[in-house]
Amino acid sequence: MKKIGFIGLGNMGMPMSSNLVKAGYDVYGSDINEKAEEAFQKLGGKIGVPVEELSGICEVIFTSLPSNKAAEAVYFADHGLIENSTKECIFVDTSTISPELHQKIEKAIKEKNGHFLAAPVSGGVVGAVNKTLTFMAGGSKSVFEQASPVMKAMGENIFHISEQVDSGTITKLMNNLLIGYYTWGVAEALTLAEKSGLDLKQLFEVLNVSYGQSRIYERNYESFIAKDDYNPGFTLKLLIKDLQFAMELSEQQQVELPLSKELLAKYQEADTEGYGDLDMSIVYKMIQDRNSSNKEEERLV
Numbered sequence: 001m002k003k004i005g006f007i008g009l010g011n012m013g014m015p016m017s018s019n020l021v022k023a024g025y026d027v028y029g030s031d032i033n034e035k036a037e038e039a040f041q042k043l044g045g046k047i048g049v050p051v052e053e054l055s056g057i058c059e060v061i062f063t064s065l066p067s068n069k070a071a072e073a074v075y076f077a078d079h080g081l082i083e084n085s086t087k088e089c090i091f092v093d094t095s096t097i098s099p100e101l102h103q104k105i106e107k108a109i110k111e112k113n114g115h116f117l118a119a120p121v122s123g124g125v126v127g128a129v130n131k132t133l134t135f136m137a138g139g140s141k142s143v144f145e146q147a148s149p150v151m152k153a154m155g156e157n158i159f160h161i162s163e164q165v166d167s168g169t170i171t172k173l174m175n176n177l178l179i180g181y182y183t184w185g186v187a188e189a190l191t192l193a194e195k196s197g198l199d200l201k202q203l204f205e206v207l208n209v210s211y212g213q214s215r216i217y218e219r220n221y222e223s224f225i226a227k228d229d230y231n232p233g234f235t236l237k238l239l240i241k242d243l244q245f246a247m248e249l250s251e252q253q254q255v256e257l258p259l260s261k262e263l264l265a266k267y268q269e270a271d272t273e274g275y276g277d278l279d280m281s282i283v284y285k286m287i288q289d290r291n292s293s294n295k296e297e298e299r300l301v
């Protein structure tokens with residue numbers, strides 16, 4: 001396999017596609033944002049081929065899109081991927097979108113005798129840059145085996161979950177439900193620790209080798225909180241999207257998840273307060289700010 005398409009050159013798609021270029025593939029990038037396409041061209045990618053022509057050229061086409069709406073547009077629009085799919089081309093969606101939409105895309109592509117894997121990724125922008133992503137793929141095992149050498153140029157752990165197309169998607173939603181808990185937990189624990197006079201750097205050193213350790217604590221503390229820089233990363237809005245999908249799944253499965261429901265409501269509140277486009281670790285700052293304004297109010301009473 002030599003020619004690869006990549007649609008969605010954002011925080012994840014740009015480093016992923018750039019690693020494909022570095023691995024020696026001819027990579028055809030596409031994004032609605034012209035600046036992203038220009039940046040990709042500077043990294044050695046090819047641009048300017050319309051989406052409808054990509055499946056005639058590429059053996060595998062990856063998508064990395066921010067929402068159901070964007071994925072619907074790329075796959076189902078007139079002149080979109082499905083209308084022009086060929087049986088020679090494998091489509092791999094690495095976006096975290098709803099399990100239903102992945103089923104719908106698979107059905108439509110199969111009707112055109114094409115091949116589709118839903119393969120969300122974990123590991124963040126750092127993992128995308130360093131080729132250490134985890135892929136969680138659902139769909140045909142033989143199609144997975146054909147596409148996995150290309151995934152290996154972008155990641156370290158490439159899993160085939162099952163032939164059920166949304167099995168990787170559901171696996172990913174469980175991952176992000178836990179990320180939601182860890183992120184909020186780290187934010188509250190660190191706020192209390194700081195107010196109680198602890199040094200956050202030392203706390204991290206100690207807890208990082210204790211049971212309070214988590215990869216999210218490490219990520220959120222080292223890359224964002226310690227630097228007081230909340231440029232994303234993984235935006236709060238994207239986390240909310242994934243928690244919403246997890247809650248929809250819990251309703252379909254008739255599983256009561258009271259704390260998770262509350263957690264989603266808390267993140268939605270943070271979004272309403274204007275934190276949505278920052279990295280999810282911003283909830284630490286938000287909780288800290290709320291607590292310092294509480295103190296101010298007490299002093300004034």
Ligand SMILES: NC(=O)c1ccc[n+]([C@@H]2O[C@H](COP(=O)([O-])OP(=O)(O)OC[C@H]3O[C@@H](n4cnc5c(N)ncnc54)[C@H](O)[C@@H]3O)[C@@H](O)[C@H]2O)c1
Binds near residue numbers: 008011067097121
């Ligand atoms: N950022 C992370 O840490 C992370 C980690 C794992 C998984 N993900 C998932 O990966 C996906 C992408 O995340 P991201 O952080 O890169 O998002 P992003 O918003 O940075 O990038 C999305 C890109 O898609 C482009 N796009 C939107 N609509 C399009 C369309 N119709 N046609 C072509 N391009 C279009 C945007 O212009 C943007 O460049 C999401 O589903 C997210 O949940 C993100």
